[in-house]
Amino acid sequence: MKNNIKDVFFEKEQAKHTKVKLDILREYVIPWMRKVVLNKYGSNSCCVIDTFAGAGIYSDGSEGSPIILINTAIKFIKQAEEKNFKINKILLTFIEKDKKNYLQLKKSIESVIGEKLKDGELSNCEKYPTLFIAVENGTHETFLKDLTDSVENIIPTVFFMDPFGFDLPFELNKKILSKYSNVELLINFMYEEINRFIAVESVQKKMGKLFGVKDMSFITKKLEKASSEERKQIIKGTYKDNLEKCGAKYTLDFDIRGERGQLKMSMIFVTKNSNGFDTMKEIFDKISNTNGLEYIPLTDIEEEQVRLEGFEEKIDKSKELSEYIYELEKGKTIQINNLINIVKEHPTIPSKYTKAALKKLNLEGKIEKVYRRTEVLVKRNTFPDDAYVKFI
Ligand SMILES: C[S@@+](CC[C@H](N)C(=O)[O-])C[C@H]1O[C@@H](n2cnc3c(N)ncnc32)[C@H](O)[C@@H]1O
The missing domain is CATH 3.40.50.150 (Vaccinia Virus protein VP39)
Incomplete structure (x- = not known):
């Protein structure tokens, strides 16, 4: 009862x-x-x-x-x-x-x-x-x-x-x-x-x-x-x-x-x-x-x-994102702010992985330079929002 x-x-x-x-x-x-x-x-x-x-x-x-x-x-x-x-x-x-x-x-x-x-x-x-x-x-x-x-x-x-x-x-x-x-x-x-x-x-x-x-x-x-x-x-x-x-x-x-x-x-x-x-x-x-x-x-x-059951293996999101970014931006220059806005529209990966992905691309030698409007290079391996990235 x-x-x-x-x-x-x-x-x-x-x-x-x-x-x-x-x-x-x-x-x-x-x-x-x-x-x-x-x-x-x-x-x-x-x-x-x-x-x-x-x-x-x-x-x-x-x-x-x-x-x-x-x-x-x-x-x-x-x-x-x-x-x-x-x-x-x-x-x-x-x-x-x-x-x-x-x-x-x-x-x-x-x-x-x-x-x-x-x-x-x-x-x-x-x-x-x-x-x-x-x-x-x-x-x-x-x-x-x-x-x-x-x-x-x-x-x-x-x-x-x-x-x-x-x-x-x-x-x-x-x-x-x-x-x-x-x-x-x-x-x-x-x-x-x-x-x-x-x-x-x-x-x-x-x-x-x-x-x-x-x-x-x-x-x-x-x-x-x-x-x-x-x-x-x-x-x-x-x-x-x-x-x-x-x-x-x-x-x-x-x-x-x-x-x-x-x-x-x-x-x-x-x-x-x-x-x-x-x-x-x-x-x-x-x-x-x-x-x-x-x-x-x-x-x-x-x-x-x-x-x-074949569930997904762990994937490295910043690696996957670095490939996505490079595919889109190869040979181009883009402000990091704008890149973040593009990544916001990625079907699954959140934009918080953008900078980790950029670090990977930098290590792989796929980034020519990161600079501000004045052409002043930023500190090595940093990616401030207002800086520009030139991809190789
Ligand atoms: C899955 S439970 C909700 C659980 C609740 N959202 C939670 O997280 O605690 C579904 C509830 O919707 C009520 N319900 C069923 N059909 C409904 C309808 N057409 N309109 C409003 N409530 C309904 C049920 O009585 C039940 O309490």
Whole structure:
């Protein structure tokens, strides 16, 4: 019999793959807030919308996405106060369909902020006057439809979409991306379930909604003779292509494997901004334990098994980047600032590896000189942002 309040209200224990998913969210939000809120040309405001919010806390006491977001926002507000940075408004919105989860969520949030929240309304926290929280017992679909139908311009916003399974209509992603410019989507693409059910007749309509297509047969046909690696490329590739078709300038995905080494979920990140893209590449790079954009809970799998599954070998990112840069810039001269901006658009490697890559190229004798406008050479093996590099 369930005699503990936790057993009645709380979600089950947090699995490892869930932790990784939430680490990505936690790691991304502060640098993102810093960039958008402290941007002197912006509105000093930002918003995070979590439309599959859950109950806030897992049965083992670990924090769910809403509590992580609130604590992160409070941490950011405190940092900004210490440094006298101006914040106008940080808006956090949580939507949860299940009544029991919603009530638990509301309670968890109230205990974190130490204040009562208003039902379905925006509450301004007394203790943190720049923090506004809305929590609603509603659905992802209704909330986003209302938002995109009624709001013309929005402040910089991250949409965190974390459904169970594959009930995630593409139409709403399309609406968000085609209507707003300052938006980023972090989608939990539940690969394991999607892969298992993609060709099952009874869910073709739902799958079509997920991918934003009327007829799934052009995808399922391609899958007929595909290997498991090819399936992954086709399924994720189609989804990302469709996002790009409706306005996503950059997409990135991070694979999270389950305890048996199976691909469990892929976090798909969507943005129109190269700085946002670069920041997320950095987070993925930090969280990854394979050096590819991938997380495998190595503690649970025998090393040999990992090799057998053919997972990526460790790759040296600065080496790979040095080859990429040299291929682009061979025989040319470029200011390092501009080179960094180019690397920001590299599909997977973050721009923080640029200088290490330049050092490698220097050692390999592929750089003729590094100098400033005045033709003064800079100190050996240094690469200041405002200097120019002449490649051989
Ligand atoms: C994977 S859980 C979310 C976990 C949460 N994001 C976290 O990290 O702690 C999905 C949640 O979405 C809720 N849900 C399912 N369908 C929904 C919908 N259409 N709109 C809003 N919430 C929904 C479920 O009740 C469940 O609590």
